[in-house]
Amino acid sequence: MFGLKQPTETREHTGSYYAASANWQTNYPTLQGIHNTDVAIVGGGFTGVNTALELAERGFQVTLIEANKISWGATGRNGGQIIGGIGHSLNRFEKYVGQQGLRAIYDMGVECTNIIRERVARYDIDCDLTWGYCDVALKPRHLREFEAEKSYQERMGYPHPLELLDRDQIQQEVNSPIYLGGLLNRQGNGHCHVLNLCLGEARAAETLGAKIFENSRVTRLVEGTHPEVHTDSGIVKAKHVVLCGNAYLGDLVPTMSARIMPSNSSVITTEPLSAAQAKSIMPGNRAVCDPRTALDYFRLTADNRLLFGGLSNYTGREPSDLFGVMRGKLEKVFPQLAGVKLEHGWSGQMGIGINRMPQLGRLNGNVYYIQAYSGHGVAPTHMMARITAEMIAGQAERFDVFAKIPHWPFPGGKWLRTPSFALAMLYYKIRDEL
Ligand SMILES: Cc1cc2nc3c(=O)[nH]c(=O)nc-3n(C[C@H](O)[C@H](O)[C@H](O)COP(=O)(O)OP(=O)(O)OC[C@H]3O[C@@H](n4cnc5c(N)ncnc54)[C@H](O)[C@@H]3O)c2cc1C
Structure with a gap:
């Protein structure tokens, strides 16, 4: 019964x-x-x-x-990264939805971040909402892709300015020796406590x-x-x-x-860094992604932890040595954080479609x-x-x-x-x- x-x-x-x-525990x-x-x-x-x-x-x-x-x-x-755009490589879908459909999907890719902006304001949601996002280049071909992306967004009338960064300029955003440049979006994308x-x-x-x-x-x-x-x-x-x-x-x-396909990704956070240390590694306080399929993604939290995520393996399962695997990735990006104390590590399943x-x-x-x-x-x-x-x-x-x-x-x-x-x-x- x-x-x-x-x-x-x-x-x-x-x-x-x-x-x-968390601001509170639910108990429905x-x-x-x-x-x-x-x-x-x-x-x-x-x-x-x-x-x-x-x-x-x-x-x-x-x-x-x-x-x-x-x-x-x-x-x-x-990872708490708020990134506009729906799907990947929109033009592939023209044969199904036509030019008008592509335009509608593009516009929804802009609207989706605005929904979060409006919702947080209307319902007064305390979630450390911070605007600013940067794609980072590991290879010269990534820089060429960023140039093409900037031109595409400008042709489509994207409402926020995008800036191409060279090797010196990227250091003002992400102080890592491995990046050759970036594409900065100060207002359209960002991060929050999800x-x-x-x-x-x-x-x-x-x-x-x-x-x-x-x-x-x-x-x-x-x-x-x-x-x-x-x-x-x-x-x-x-x-x-x-x-x-x-x-x-x-x-x-x-x-x-x-x-x-349920697929695993793992995330770690450091202990809170000092304000000076946080500023020195991420001067711009942006959400950051590299363009690889098995990408690294990272950002600072409101209490100055580095929150660092990545696709940890290709089997869809959590790695047995989550902290070890993820520390290796973090220290490759920020060798100056070698040995930093890690406080949280976890994994989650995302749904991938063909x-x-x-x-x-x-x-x-x-x-x-x-x-x-x-x-x-x-x-x-x-x-x-x-x-x-x-x-x-x-x-x-x-x-x-x-x-x-x-x-x-x-x-x-x-x-x-x-x-x-x-x-x-x-x-x-x-x-x-x-
Ligand atoms: C580690 C990780 C990092 C990521 N980083 C980013 C990022 O930085 N930026 C970004 O844009 N995206 C990111 N994503 C993807 C993003 O988190 C997801 O696309 C998004 O949260 C999906 O939300 P959802 O509500 O569809 O699914 P979920 O959040 O997975 O929610 C599904 C819910 O349904 C419930 N449920 C399932 N079956 C049943 C059932 N039979 N009965 C009742 N309840 C059920 C589950 O318990 C679960 O709570 C990441 C994903 C992971 C795993």
């Missing part, structure tokens, strides 16, 4: 810097019994929470069901009437025009369901899991899904949530642009996709080194 079974497992946040410095109830709602949302990361918020802002009755804690997945574990951002967004949704449940894994989905989601102890009957479990959704819907464009679509009846940001989701999640809410509210135009893009299953199915991915990553790593 529903309502009688007590939860047997409480899944707390991973031991991250974010969890250790476990789903019990039968509930009716306009929209049931499965998954409480940026995608699910922002879909809930967008819908609650439009007056829908929303019920969000999270298997663990709000922001427990990639959302509460990532767990606190998502907690603030969840609280905003709750204030607008959204019901939130934690420790409630959805184990069964009933598709159709009267969809339902079931957990061990409850059922939500809805007019619409939106699936936002991404890399952690498992096999709830096999056609979705076949199109996504064409690296977020996957949005509709299953049978009123069931929608959003997944596969391919490592670049902090800002895009906010956009995909908005257009899914628009779709449910009756404006399908922007959702339909994405729904036109086909997404193929990974070859080899569930068992062979990991070795195939490892091989593909190895290919890209070799190519990156040339």
Whole structure:
């Protein structure tokens, strides 16, 4: 009988810097019994929470069901880099969406960072939001790519100035001996405390009437025009369901899991550095990425730690020596930090799709899904949530642009996709080194 079974497992946040410095702990109830709602949302990361918020802002009755804690997945574990743009290499998709569709996707890539800017201001969210981002070049060909990128953005009318930096100028932003130059974006991209951002967004949704449940894994989905989601102890009957479990959704819907590769990335933070030391390594306090497929990404936190992340291996699993592997990467970029004390280390799963464009679509009846940001989701999640809410509210135009893009299953199915991915990553790593 529903309502009688007590939860047997409480899944707390991973031991991250974010969890250790969260503004508050959420303690939403476990789903019990039968509930009716306009929209049931499965998954409480940026995608699910922002879909809930967008819908609650439009007056829908929303019920969000999270298997663990709000922001427990990639959302509460990532590098905190807010980077505009949706997907990678947009022009590849012209044959599916046309010139107009490409323009719409480009514009959404600008809008997505603005959503965060507006949301933080409107709901007064305390999340260390800091603007400023820099791509860094390891090879002369990266500098040529940055020049091409700057020209492309200018042709498209990107609203923030971009500056090319040479070897001397990059030192004023990132004091590392390994970079040849960079592309600086002072206002359009940035970084923040992602767990606190998502907690603030969840609280905003709750204030607008959204019901939130934690420790409630959805184990069964009933598709159709009267969809339902079931957990061990409850059922939500809805007019619409939106699936936002991404890399952690498992096999709830096999056609979705076949199109996504859960892939591991790991992050470490140092102990707080002195203000002088922090300024000396990252004078510009920007979020930083290099252009490789298995990239390094890093930034300072508000309490002057260096937060440093990277794709740690090609098997999709956390490395057994996480601190050792990640320290090696950090000290290659900043040899002056050799031996620095590391205080937090953790990993998370991101959903990778074959064409690296977020996957949005509709299953049978009123069931929608959003997944596969391919490592670049902090800002895009906010956009995909908005257009899914628009779709449910009756404006399908922007959702339909994405729904036109086909997404193929990974070859080899569930068992062979990991070795195939490892091989593909190895290919890209070799190519990156040339
Ligand atoms: C280590 C790491 C570093 C990253 N760095 C960056 C970065 O710096 N910048 C950037 O733009 N992107 C980054 N990303 C990617 C970004 O974090 C993700 O794209 C984004 O957070 C995805 O959000 P989401 O809500 O779709 O998924 P998630 O945050 O993973 O949330 C999914 C949620 O669904 C829940 N769930 C799953 N199945 C069920 C179920 N059956 N029932 C109920 N709940 C369920 C999970 O518990 C989870 O909380 C990084 C990712 C990782 C892992």
